[in-house]
Amino acid sequence: MDKRTFLKTASLATIGIILNPLSACDSSNKDTSKVNADSTAVATENGLFTLKSPFELPALPYEFAALAPNIDKQTMEIHHGKHHHGYVNKLNAAIEGTKFSTQNLREILESIGDNDTAVRNNGGGHYNHSLFWESLSPKNQVPTENLKSALEKDFGSYEAFKKAFTEEAKGVFGSGWAWLCKAGDGKLFITSTPNQDNPLMKNLVDETGTPILGLDVWEHAYYLNYQNKRGDYIENFYKVINWEKVEERFKA
Numbered sequence: 557m558d559k560r561t562f563l564k565t566a567s568l569a570t571i572g573i574i575l576n577p578l579s580a581c582d583s584s585n586k587d588t589s590k591v592n593a594d595s596t597a598v599a600t601e602n603g604l605f606t607l608k609s610p611f612e613l614p615a616l617p618y619e620f621a622a623l624a625p626n627i628d629k630q631t632m633e634i635h636h637g638k639h640h641h642g643y644v645n646k647l648n649a650a651i652e653g654t655k656f657s658t659q660n661l662r663e664i665l666e667s668i669g670d671n672d673t674a675v676r677n678n679g680g681g682h683y684n685h686s687l688f689w690e691s692l693s694p695k696n697q698v699p700t701e702n703l704k705s706a707l708e709k710d711f712g713s714y715e716a717f718k719k720a721f722t723e724e725a726k727g728v729f730g731s732g733w734a735w736l737c738k739a740g741d742g743k744l745f746i747t748s749t750p751n752q753d754n755p756l757m758k759n760l761v762d763e764t765g766t767p768i769l770g771l772d773v774w775e776h777a778y779y780l781n782y783q784n785k786r787g788d789y790i791e792n793f794y795k796v797i798n799w800e801k802v803e804e805r806f807k808a
């Protein structure tokens with residue numbers, strides 16, 4: 557490694573530590589998950605729900621640079637390869653030898669309680685990021701038929717949905733996620749959760765539902781490119797939403 561490469565690597569590691577001490581601490585620990593960068597077999601939500609320990613880091617369904625300039629290559633590399641990977645490793649370590657080791661990911665998220673801090677943070681981290689990668693696409697899309705109708709029915713219009721979702725995402729204090737969810741009765745609603753919580757965590761969140769779209773508003777998701785301008789990151793997020801995938805989740 558030459559000096560320049562070292563400096564670059566060292567500064568990236570520092571950024572990782574600043575932005576997410578939780579997973580950055582993990583990068584030097586044992587690597588129990590497998591990364592297959594060549595794999596195109598990305599876990600779908602149903603597939604994701606049925607997966608059990610040991611969990612693996614799913615490959616991105618596009619190139620790291622595919623979402624640029626809306627989400628830049630370096631952010632994607634660090635976010636996927638360091639942050640998400642860290643959650644996967646820590647999740648596997650946290651559930652080893654516990655009741656969670658025989659449960660699938662959905663069962664884990666639905667059953668965790670107040671005292672399961674490590675599984676909560678890292679199980680949430682693994683699920684949320686897996687859903688997030690698949691929520692994005694380099695193809696500029698618009699909401700497709702069924703979902704478009706549902707957004708209009710439940711929010712008034714696509715623009716009204718967008719405004720409400722943007723407000724929710726901007727309003728997250730500190731680190732967390734904004735969600736578009738489907739409730740048990742099929743209605744859509746917008747909510748947000750702190751840290752790596754999500755609306756599947758029945759015992760921990762106020763509003764439960766199945767997430768069909770999620771936006772990561774942790775600083776590690778945008779800080780390299782947008783610095784403090786979370787609003788700009790949110791606005792550009794709408795240009796890279798994979799609405800086909802959101803529709804698929806809506807219909808499931």
Ligand code: MN
Pocket residue numbers: 635639685772774776777
């Ligand atoms: Mn993240």
